[in-house]
Amino acid sequence: MASAGGGNNGGDVLPDIHRAGDSKTLLKSNALYQCFFSDATGARMQYILDTTVLPQEPPCLRELRHLTDKHELALMASPADEMQLLGMLVKMIGAKNAIEVGVFTGHSLLATALALPDDGKVVAIDRDRRCYDGVGRAAVAKAGVAHKVDFREGVALDVLDQLLAADGSEGKFDFAFVDADKANYVNYHERLLRLVRVGGLVVYDNTLWGGAVAMPPGAPMSAMDRSVSAAIKVLNAFVAADPRVEACQLPVADGVTICRRTV
Numbered sequence: 001m002a003s004a005g006g007g008n009n010g011g012d013v014l015p016d017i018h019r020a021g022d023s024k025t026l027l028k029s030n031a032l033y034q035c036f037f038s039d040a041t042g043a044r045m046q047y048i049l050d051t052t053v054l055p056q057e058p059p060c061l062r063e064l065r066h067l068t069d070k071h072e073l074a075l076m077a078s079p080a081d082e083m084q085l086l087g088m089l090v091k092m093i094g095a096k097n098a099i100e101v102g103v104f105t106g107h108s109l110l111a112t113a114l115a116l117p118d119d120g121k122v123v124a125i126d127r128d129r130r131c132y133d134g135v136g137r138a139a140v141a142k143a144g145v146a147h148k149v150d151f152r153e154g155v156a157l158d159v160l161d162q163l164l165a166a167d168g169s170e171g172k173f174d175f176a177f178v179d180a181d182k183a184n185y186v187n188y189h190e191r192l193l194r195l196v197r198v199g200g201l202v203v204y205d206n207t208l209w210g211g212a213v214a215m216p217p218g219a220p221m222s223a224m225d226r227s228v229s230a231a232i233k234v235l236n237a238f239v240a241a242d243p244r245v246e247a248c249q250l251p252v253a254d255g256v257t258i259c260r261r262t263v
């Protein structure tokens with residue numbers, strides 16, 4: 001998630017770390033990964049994307065990624081290499097039931113739905129379904145996976161609590177991907193650890209927030225970056241010390257943390 005605007009810091013308006021026109025990857029190498037969409041030379045220099053990611057990207061996912069790129073809030077969508085990671089995780093654990101917190105146009109939702117078996121289901125939660133209805137829903141239908149998507153419009157904490165209140169939902173899910181309001185990540189964690197089975201995965205997006213989590217106290221940054229990176233740091237410390245999970249921090253995209261429920 002990112003905003004297009006800047007924040008106020010001690011009188012100076014500072015740009016947000018994530019800006020329209022830049023990719024959100026932490027890997028700041030145009031040779032390995034296209035960091036800036038408009039390369040001044042016009043040359044394609046994006047070794048990882050060209051070698052491993054884009055040749056394997058399903059055409060329906062590519063189409064939705066390109067449609068999403070045209071959206072004014074395109075920066076909210078997770079990148080193609082992260083979609084490849086999500087799909088592989090879903091398949092590696094043989095996930096059948098999944099949860100997604102934060103849908104936007106449905107880019108990561110489609111990646112998950114494609115990776116699930118034909119009788120799999122992903123409960124997709126967003127407080128506002130307009131971006132999904134306007135952009136992603138048709139792409140999900142065209143990809144032939146609409147039957148795997150159970151969209152729930154609502155505030156994520158409420159929807160997760162509704163899921164928990166339903167009989168048989170504790171431990172029913174294999175996989176969860178969280179990519180919504182960072183201030184609630186720890187609250188999502190508590191609920192998802194009950195919904196996801198032992199051995200299942202809860203995956204958090206943006207857990208390095210452009211590197212802001214490692215900046216010294218008082219480092220200049222926008223108000224939004226300060227507040228989001230503070231919330232992310234709380235989550236990172238929390239999961240690292242949580243005896244119920246094994247946690248693994250990947251520097252993929254904007255930082256991805258995989259938590260595997262152990263007890």
Ligand SMILES: C[S@@+](CC[C@H](N)C(=O)[O-])C[C@H]1O[C@@H](n2cnc3c(N)ncnc32)[C@H](O)[C@@H]1O
Nearest residue numbers: 001077078102104107108126127155156179180
């Ligand atoms: C970063 S976008 C999700 C991007 C998507 N996962 C992807 O990679 O394509 C975050 C989404 O979370 C939703 N959202 C933010 N706060 C929420 C909340 N408290 N409950 C439910 N949805 C929320 C927003 O409406 C937005 O669509």
